[in-house]
Amino acid sequence: MTPLPRDAEDLLRTLAPRVLGTLVRRHGQFDACEDAVQEALLAAAVQWPDQGVPNNPSGWLLTVASRRLTDEWRSERARRDRETAVAVREPEHTGVVPAPGDEPPGTTGDDTLKLLFLCCHPALSKPAQVALTLRAVGGLTTAEIARAFLVPEPTMTQRIRRGKNRIQASGARFAMPGPEERDKRIQAVLQVLYLIFNEGYTATSGPHLHRADLTAEAIRLTRMLHGLLPDDGEVAGLLALMLLTDAHRAARTGPAGELIPLAEQDRSRWDRAAIAEGTALITEALTWSPPGPYQLQAAIAAVHAEADRAEETDWPQIVALYRLWSRLAPSPMVTLNEAVAVAMVDGPDAGLARLRDVESDERMAGHHRLAAVRAHLLELAGDDAGARTAYQEAARRTTSLPEQRYLTGRAARLLSR
Structure with missing residues (x-):
């Protein structure tokens, strides 16, 4: 089978949450919709290398996934003698319930944000939130997620399945939570993205220090979240922190993969473009947003980045930032x-x-x-x-x-x- 070009892979990962959000908004039944999107992604991986990327790739995926849903519901009808239309028209029996009036307006971006909040539902454990976010919003396969966290694929399959079952049992609605609930849930969303990034930046186990695929995915998802919530200072802070931290990646290991601590790194190998973007983000955010833990971590990372040599680091400023962070979130x-x-x-x-x-x-x-x-x-x-x-x-x-x-x-x- 001809491999899918890298740019097409990136396109699929970008489109996957949008298509899933559209399906869940229309039909509910998160579990079935997510499975249908995964099958559509697999079909694209098989067909696109030979046939080319369609003119409307999002519409292509949506059509294929919708057909998979229809086939599934027809099979269900055959087994239970129930009309497909009944399954679609009765969302109260489908697990994730579309919010009243949610079908029309609602942009693709809104759907992706709703999907992020759904995957980080408080009924789920933290490992389940991470796995479901990577699967549904990140577009990673179960096998990819299992490899990232060094667990067998069947174990990860069960973890994702349990997460989807808990969402169904909770009666979660596919809608943005209200302001008060959103403020509570955004912390879970940010923490999940932070955990994904940290696992990629310093793997907790295994032979490799980095998992570049996970850090890149965390940055991509956080960048997307920042685009959807540009007025949230902590979202901006988390994105800045990731960029500033990941900028060190090339200098963190030696020729044999050995770890090199910050003070001994060759700073000429740091990614200056990422540092400039991260510094600009956190500098701007701190001018209008009350500082939060992610912003303070980003500010500390920016102070380190400003020093051309380790001995030039402004440690008194870093101590002050840590003390402020300790008061805000000990x-x-x-x-x-x-x-x-x-x-x-x-x-x-x-x-x-x-x-x-x-x-x-x-x-x-x-x-x-x-x-x-x-x-x-x-x-x-x-x-x-x-x-x-x-x-x-x-x-x-x-x-x-x-x-x-x-x-x-x-x-x-x-x-x-």
Whole structure:
């Protein structure tokens, strides 16, 4: 079979949520509509390389998916002796119910946003939200998602199926939630996109540090969300954070795939176009939007990006931003990062003192990042033996092979000097 050109693959991923949104808006039954769209995408992957991309690719996908739905409903009628039209006209029995009056207006963009909110329904677990977002909105196949999270495809199939069943059981409506509910749900949407990006940027397990397909998909979806909600400062902040962070990707690993920490990276390899876009986004957002956690993280990333050399980093400004972030959304991970910044301003002993606030937190028990930061600060303080022990502890706890090799290497280096 002739492979699908890359630009056609990108087109399919862009069109998939639009077509799915249109089908769900018309018919409800999220589960059946999502399956129909996946079959239409497969048909495009088979036919387009030989026949060419149609003049109206969105209409082509919608037609094929609608036919798949019709075939499914005809089969259902044969089994249950029920007219296809009854299944379409009675949305209360179809799982996801179209909101009253939702069929006409409603743009493609609105449908995509509704789809994002539906995939991040509070009835779903976080792993199910991530999987369903990548499948329905990102256009990834179940096999691709399973590979990304290093689980067997049947496991991911069950996870996605359970997610769709929970949406159906919840009686969710395919409509934008009201302002109050939207404000609650947008946090879930942003967190899901953030989780997808982080899993791609530093894979939690496996042989590779990066999953570029996941970071690219997270950026694409967040860019789309920003286009739909341009007045949301936290959406702008998350997009800026992703761009500024991903700009380091080429410099984060060496020739053998080894991890290179921020302070030792060749900054000439950073993506300056992404840095410029991310910096402009966060600078502009902070002029009109009250700062939130994603904006503050983006601001911290922008400060790092402004330094041509590691020693030129404005650490006092970074400490101030971390303290503001800690007041707005306290968490042990924020404190952990703040401890490193404090050490760069006031010395490693001050950083270690700040770290004690995290060590008693049960949420960080057994986390490799805590041991890794302790090791780094002990090394700065000149306690080579303590640092070596902490590096070895962090290496045992991480499931990422590149991180494990890096931490083990730091411990070995301290032993030899």
